[in-house]
Amino acid sequence: MPSTSGEKLLRLPPTVKPEERPDEIIARILPDTEDRRLLAQHLAQYGKNPEANWDDYRRKIPPALLAGLKEIGGEMRRNGFFGLGAEIDPSGRVRFTWWQAVDNRRKPPVIKGELCDACSRPCERKNSAGVFRDGARRCWQKEVSHNVKA
Numbered sequence: 001m002p003s004t005s006g007e008k009l010l011r012l013p014p015t016v017k018p019e020e021r022p023d024e025i026i027a028r029i030l031p032d033t034e035d036r037r038l039l040a041q042h043l044a045q046y047g048k049n050p051e052a053n054w055d056d057y058r059r060k061i062p063p064a065l066l067a068g069l070k071e072i073g074g075e076m077r078r079n080g081f082f083g084l085g086a087e088i089d090p091s092g093r094v095r096f097t098w099w100q101a102v103d104n105r106r107k108p109p110v111i112k113g114e115l116c117d118a119c120s121r122p123c124e125r126k127n128s129a130g131v132f133r134d135g136a137r138r139c140w141q142k143e144v145s146h147n148v149k150a
């Protein structure tokens with residue numbers, strides 16, 4: 001990242017140390033380049049129109065891509081990334097955008113520093129309110145496999 005003299009480069013620490021970055025998550029869930037391009041185009045199109053309503057817009061997106069989008073969103077939240085969108089640059093290239101939860105040390109962070117804080121993976125170790133039962137291991141504690149229902 002370029003930095004000019006006199007300008008302090010303040011990088012706030014992320015609240016969660018990610019296990020996977022958004023581009024890795026997106027490529028894992030949508031391995032097909034064409035699927036990724038199409039999803040990014042839809043998100044960019046949706047993002048361009050401030051009047052657009054997601055409940056209406058989502059009907060234009062093929063169901064398989066919508067399912068992928070939902071899974072990507074869940075995996076991103078788990079890793080502390082939010083607000084997946086996309087934009088088209090002047091040369092017509094489309095790229096995904098997102099933001100990362102950071103600790104700004106002023107107000108309490110949205111999530112507090114565990115991969116499971118915003119995790120929406122189905123897990124029998126959580127009770128119906130999404131709270132971990134006592135002694136439950138988290139999905140990133142690798143020695144125990146995650147209870148994902150297929």
Ligand SMILES: [Zn+2]
Pocket residue numbers: 078115116119120121138139140
């Ligand atoms: Zn989890």
